[in-house]
Amino acid sequence: MKDKYYELKMKYEKYVVIMKSGIFYNVLGNDCYLMKSIFDYKINPFGDTIKIGFPLNTLNKVLRVFDQLKINYVVYEHEIDIKRRFQHNQYDLYLKNKLTTDERIDSIYFKLRELKDTTDFITILERIEEII
Numbered sequence: 001m002k003d004k005y006y007e008l009k010m011k012y013e014k015y016v017v018i019m020k021s022g023i024f025y026n027v028l029g030n031d032c033y034l035m036k037s038i039f040d041y042k043i044n045p046f047g048d049t050i051k052i053g054f055p056l057n058t059l060n061k062v063l064r065v066f067d068q069l070k071i072n073y074v075v076y077e078h079e080i081d082i083k084r085r086f087q088h089n090q091y092d093l094y095l096k097n098k099l100t101t102d103e104r105i106d107s108i109y110f111k112l113r114e115l116k117d118t119t120d121f122i123t124i125l126e127r128i129e130e131i132i
Contacts (some may be wrong), residue, residue, distance in 0.1 A: 002028065002049065007074060009114055014091045015072040018062070024053040025062075027077070029110040031093060034044045035099060038065060049110060060063075 005028045008017045016031045019067055024121070027035055032043045032052045039062070041052045054062065057105050059075070072089045075082035099107065115121050 001026070002047065004076070004113060005029070006117075008074065008080075010118070012072070012074050014089055015074050015085075018059070018067065018073060018075045018093070020056070020075070020077040021053075023056055025056060025059055026051050026053045029114055030107050033099055033107045034071070034091065034095045034105060036103075037094050037099065038069070049113065054118075 001019060005017055005019055008019075009029065009031075016027060016034060018025050018027055020026075028046065028051045030047050032041075032050050035041045035052045039054075041054065042075075043050050043052055063073065063084070065073075066107055067084065070086040070088055070090045071094060072085050072091055073082070074080050074084075095107070096104065112121075112125070115124060
């Protein structure tokens with residue numbers, strides 16, 4: 001599930017990627033902070049990342065809220081079943097909304113992990129190292 005999530009996240013960077021797994025939908029990595037910010041869902045450890053799971057029957061509620069807030073999302077079951085893109089995507093606004101300093105640091109850590117296989121990663125890492 002993690003590999004597919006990160007593959008989708010590379011393609012849909014400013015989208016919440018929602019993946020079906022059994023009787024739950026899950027979001028991983030930084031998308032968890034956005035979900036926590038909006039729904040106050042509990043974040044759980046998941047190997048070397050984090051996840052939030054919610055029951056299948058609450059998907060419509062989650063998507064309705066994303067539509068109201070204008071947050072891009074994709075829902076992946078065995079393929080992308082639902083995709084919604086807004087011209088004025090509010091993903092970044094809600095990603096940082098209501099986060100503690102520790103959660104913001106963790107968010108940066110998980111974002112770096114998402115980017116580690118990209119061509120720009122070393123440049124990004126070197127720039128961060130210069131700053132700190």
